[in-house]
Amino acid sequence: MTEQNPDIRLVVLDMAGTTVADDGLVEEAFTAAARHLGADPAGLIDHVRATMGESKISVFRHLFGEEAAAQEANRAFEAAYAELVDAGRVEAIPGARAAIERLTAQGRTVVLTTGFARTTQDAILTALGWRDLAPLTLCPADAGGRGRPYPDMVLTAFLRTAVADGVRQIAVVGDTSYDMRSGVRAGAGLVAGVLTGAHDAGALRAAGASHVLGSVAELPGILG
Template identity: 75%
Template structure:
């Protein structure tokens, strides 16, 4: 029998949270506020879904002051959409997280958003106590995906397992997959409820591709046999 997987790091938007395209809507608001047309930039935004949002703006604007201004507008716009009720759990996500914890696994929710936006999402869903820990890039020294820093921060902070071979991650983007691979996680599960398709997830290291995070408890039970 394989060692049990006792630490699970889950992405939020697109994986456990359905946000109905709010990232692109908030980005468009930020681009227009900065005097730019959003359409020429959207391909890059879509390709880098899952990355720390400030990193995306640094690439697009090439100037730290402008990037910080755009990120502030983006986070504000996204937060307003969240507060207005434009998000919901991915079907079965809450139940899956509950099952994982009931099985004795530590569950961490991670995001590329700033802490204030992450907290707004958690409050809107009533998820403040759903997971054992929540992380944003600032909690990991400022580097978000595709770096492994948030996954490794979860490993260090929770002390739930003695090695990364007992760790699983799940996400909906190529950058989620890269961060999982680079962390050494045994299970790097892509889900098809968000930004990227099966081919993109597999190309970037997915060990498994699931219809949704609701299938994750069953997958972990299988890989532990």
């Protein structure tokens, strides 16, 4: 049980850095996208690191300004990331699948979310054999397009699953400050950061994390 809300019914989990090991793949794909547009990735990478967890198209809009350039960068990013997935570079965080299965066995509904486009999300799920692991997966386009740090994906999960009586029965878990902010803005009863991804404990707590876990593998024990 959580001290704040012992009746968590919906668990919204981030993917890259939380349930899926990143190992620098986002930065590799971004570097390829920047070079595709003739930009120097070294001058932009700090912003990419700081905004891990945000919708990728939003990041590119900030960096490249014009919508056409942002869309072109996003397409290049998705293509580069897909190549990394096809090369077998994507792995699950140790214990992540078992944690999701245990949460499900506890009677909770798990939703997997991402800042990637749907095609990339599906490629990751397929590569890991996770297509049937959760009843619902969401990308920014499934929730109006804004992505994190907005609460839209969390609230879309709440509405589509209809398993929680209110937002206080939601747990939001991720590795970035953007994940924490989206959970806080959604009014989730539990907002937990994990230390397997982009941001450290200080950044996670500053963004509103009520718990900081070593990894998602600890989550079923915290809840149940």
